[in-house]
Amino acid sequence: xxxxxxxxxxxxxxxxxxxxxxxxxxxxxxxxxxxxxxxxxxxxxxxxxxxxxxxxxxxxxxxxxxxxxxxxxxxxxxxxxxxxxxxxxxxxxxxxxxxxxxxxxxxxxxxxxxxxxxxxxxxxxxxxxxxxxxxxxxxxxxxxxxxxxxxxxxxxxxxxxxxxxxxxxxxxxxxxxxxxxxxxxxxxxxxxxxxxxxxxxxxxxxxxxxxxxxxxxxxxxxxxxxxxxxxxxxxxxxxxxxxxxx
Amino acid sequence: xxxxxxxxxxxxxxxxxxxxxxxxxxxxxxxxxxxxxxxxxxxxxxxxxxxxxxxxxxxxxxxxxxxxxxxxxxxxxxxxxxxxxxxxxxxxxxxxxxxxxxxxxxxxxxxxxxxxxxxxxxxxxxxxxxxxxxxxxxxxxxxxxxxxxxxxxxxxxxxxxxxxxxxxxxxxxxxxxxxxxxxxxxxxxxxxxxxxxxxxxxxxxxxxxxxxxxxxxxxxxxxxxxxxxxxxxxxxxxxxxxxxxxxxxxxx
Numbered sequence: 089x090x091x092x093x094x095x096x097x098x099x100x101x102x103x104x105x106x107x108x109x110x111x112x113x114x115x116x117x118x119x120x121x122x123x124x125x126x127x128x129x130x131x132x133x134x135x136x137x138x139x140x141x142x143x144x145x146x147x148x149x150x151x152x153x154x155x156x157x158x159x160x161x162x163x164x165x166x167x168x169x170x171x172x173x174x175x176x177x178x179x180x181x182x183x184x185x186x187x188x189x190x191x192x193x194x195x196x197x198x199x200x201x202x203x204x205x206x207x208x209x210x211x212x213x214x215x216x217x218x219x220x221x222x223x224x225x226x227x228x229x230x231x232x233x234x235x236x237x238x239x240x241x242x243x244x245x246x247x248x249x250x251x252x253x254x255x256x257x258x259x260x261x262x263x264x265x266x267x268x269x270x271x272x273x274x275x276x277x278x279x280x281x282x283x284x285x286x287x288x289x290x291x292x293x294x295x296x297x298x299x300x301x302x303x304x305x306x307x308x309x310x311x312x313x314x315x316x317x318x319x320x321x322x323x324x325x326x327x328x329x330x331x332x333x334x
Numbered sequence: 335x336x337x338x339x340x341x342x343x344x345x346x347x348x349x350x351x352x353x354x355x356x357x358x359x360x361x362x363x364x365x366x367x368x369x370x371x372x373x374x375x376x377x378x379x380x381x382x383x384x385x386x387x388x389x390x391x392x393x394x395x396x397x398x399x400x401x402x403x404x405x406x407x408x409x410x411x412x413x414x415x416x417x418x419x420x421x422x423x424x425x426x427x428x429x430x431x432x433x434x435x436x437x438x439x440x441x442x443x444x445x446x447x448x449x450x451x452x453x454x455x456x457x458x459x460x461x462x463x464x465x466x467x468x469x470x471x472x473x474x475x476x477x478x479x480x481x482x483x484x485x486x487x488x489x490x491x492x493x494x495x496x497x498x499x500x501x502x503x504x505x506x507x508x509x510x511x512x513x514x515x516x517x518x519x520x521x522x523x524x525x526x527x528x529x530x531x532x533x534x535x536x537x538x539x540x541x542x543x544x545x546x547x548x549x550x551x552x553x554x555x556x557x558x559x560x561x562x563x564x565x566x567x568x569x570x571x572x573x574x575x576x577x578x579x580x581x582x583x584x585x586x
Contacts, residue, residue, distance in 0.1 A: 140485055159486055165479040168583030169501045178497070182487040210583045 089116045090151065091234045091266040092137040097146035099132050100291075107132050108293035109146060112285060114234060119260065119267040121277035123323060124287030125331070130270040133292075134159070134236050137268060152234040152266075155183055158227035162239040164219035166211040166226075172198060173207040176226045183230070197225040201255065217248035221255075228259060235260075237269045241276060253280065257306055274327070278319045279306060286323060288330040296326035366551035374551040375558060382540060382559045389526065389536040390563060392450065393518040396457025400465050400514060403458070408469030412499070418470070429463035433521050437528035449529035453522055453536065460521035461514040468510015472503025504582050512571045519564050537563070 090113035099107040107129040114120055114137060122130050135141040136148050138159055150157075158179075166175045176194035181187060198207050201221040211219055220240060227235060240256075241249045257280065260267065271277050277284045278300055286296040300319045302310060310316055348368045354360075355367035362370060375382070411418035437456055444452035476498050484494050526538030537560045544552035 135482075138486055140482055155488065157486060159483060161479050163479070165477060165483065167477075167480060167498070167501065169504075169581065170583070179483075179487045182484070182489045182493055182497070210580075212583055 090114065090149070091116050092139075092148070092150045092152055092157075094133065094136055094143070095147045095149070097136055097143035097148060099129070099136070099141070100144045105291035107136075107143075108288075108291045110293050112294060114266045114268045116233065116266045117264040118283070119269060119281045121269045121271060121281035121284045122287060123271055123274060123277045123284060123327065124292055125289050125327075126272065127290050128287045128292035129290060130272075130287060130292065131238055133287075134238050134268060134270050137234070138236055155230060156233045157236065158230060158232035158234070159236045160220075160223050160227045160238065160240045162242050164211065164214075164216075164223040166219060166222055168211050171208050171210055172203065172214065172222045172225075175211070175222055176229050179226060179230050193229055194225070197229040198222070200228070200259065201225045215248075216244055217252060220244060220248075220252060224252075224256065224259070228263075231263060233265050235265045235267045237267060237271075239271050240269075242271070242273070249276075254307075256280070274320055274323050275311075278316055278323060279311060284319065284323050286326040286330060295330045296323075298322045298326065363548040363550050366554060370551040371554040371558070374549070374555040378540075378552055378555055382537070382556055385535055385537045385540045385556070386559050386563050389519070389522050389538070389560075390567070392453045392522040392526075392536060393457050393515070393567070395454045396459075396522060397461050397465075397511075397515055397518040399454065399458035400461035400518070401511075404462055404465035405469055408466050408473055409495075411470050412473035425463055425466050428459060433460050433524050434528060437525055440525075441529045452529045453525040456525035456528075457518040457521040460524075461518040464510045464513035464517060465507075466510075468506045468508075468513070469503060472506030472510075473499050475506060476502035501582065504578065508571075508575045508578065512568070512575065515567050515571050516564060519567055523560065 093111075093113035095111050096109040097107065097111070098105065098109050110129075110133060112120070112122075112133070122133060124130055132141065136143055137150075138157055139148070139150055142148070166172075167178070170178070173191065173194045176197055177187070177190035180190035180193055195204070195207055198204055201224055203218060203221055203225065206214065206218060206222075211222070214222065220243075223240070237256075241252060244252065253276065267281075269277065269280055274284075278298075281300060282302070283297060283299045285294050286298070287293065288295045298319055300315065302315050304310065352367045352369060355365060366374075407421060411421050433456055436459065437452070440455050440459070441449065441452040444455060480498060480502075481494075484498055489497070522536065523538045526536040527542065537556055540556040541553050541560075544550070544556060
């Protein structure tokens with residue numbers, strides 16, 4: 089079932105087109121990756137699916153229940169004056185739930201991302217990877233059905249990125265929400281997603297779809313295997329072609 | 335050692351001053367030696383402290399008045415572009431008009447027998463702009479991605495104000511407060527000069543009074559106390575800023 093879908097959606101800022109007609113759906117229980125060059129409109133697609141922006145033409149359909157959509161940005165985007173716990177509790181408190189309940193849920197969620205020792209720390213006391221984990225906990229605490237990830241690993245060093253990606257996969261498999269992962273890292277897209285959509289340079293539109301037929305475990309063996317390599321090659325070729333076409 | 339540098343310079347300058355006054359036998363009404371000023375400071379100390387307290391109350395009262403007006407106006411300006419456009423020229427006009435020039439008018443409006451009211455209002459007038467612009471900058475400087483998350487969470491306007499905009503504004507507001515506090519002391523003293531009547535008991539009046547009597551050492555003593563007052567107010571605000579910095583999440 090599609091949780092959120094675009095049909096022929098375009099976005100233009102005045103006369104400047106930012107997104108050419110685009111159709112895509114985020115399915116429940118599946119991870120879809122969206123790759124493309126910087127400024128091709130990937131984040132615009134994400135904002136449309138989140139319901140934070142309306143398309144200039146075309147339609148956005150959202151069947152996901154209100155309050156069950158979460159968003160993670162490239163930077164952790166934590167409120168610097170709140171502790172890790174209060175940051176994670178924020179979405180629940182804003183939804184009108186009692187503070188004690190929100191606090192308990194936040195602590196449980198922080199424990200799930202491996203930060204039970206850091207609940208009282210302020211964002212400036214956290215490393216980049218820890219801050220991203222807090223942001224992830226804040227996104228997961230509302231038990232989202234639709235999880236929108238806007239290059240969440242881009243600002244991290246390679247080692248932190250790998251461990252966080254594996255943790256995201258593990259967390260995802262517990263509740264299996266529908267995920268749209270926006271990224272410009274092809275390996276990351278193929279490793280996480282079961283289909284990869286390739287966008288053309290600005291104004292973007294989807295030019296290719298590569299599926300990653302792997303139902304087994306996504307781990308280092310998968311990364312070393314043939315399915316992974318072939319999918320990476322297919323996505324790379326699609327991006328080259330899209331760049332050459334413009 | 336480097337921290338002591340200003341102190342060493344001050345002592346050296348005072349030494350040169352003292353020696354020069356004695357060597358050149360300058361008349362005390364023209365330039366009293368530092369020893370005479372120190373003497374005046376001790377003799378008139380209690381009276382000067384009382385006056386400093388009076389000026390301080392006027393300045394802080396003005397500061398509070400300004401904050402009470404500036405905060406809601408800044409919130410209004412932050413919530414509506416129309417209001418911001420409408421308010422800006424007025425705020426700038428208040429900023430660029432010399433307080434000395436409007437003081438006589440305020441003295442008349444406040445009532446000639448109520449010079450203290452006029453002093454407090456004038457302190458508020460000069461403290462207004464830094465506070466207003468600090469509040470306004472702060473209220474509009476919340477992280478746009480956090481704003482988007484608040485959109486996503488369907489935050490109510492009051493929640494957005496209390497949980498996002500006000501905490502984001504706090505560092506800027508404190509910055510504005512720091513500037514405004516210094517301005518309020520200046521405003522209070524200027525207003526005391528202009529309003530200066532028998533009723534006035536602030537430091538400006540001590541300076542005027544000593545000047546009329548050619549007690550130059552006392553003028554210097556009052557100036558010294560005034561400078562100390564300004565520094566104390568500044569240090570007080572900085573202490574508040576340091577203490578809140580951690581709560582607001584900025585690295586120490």
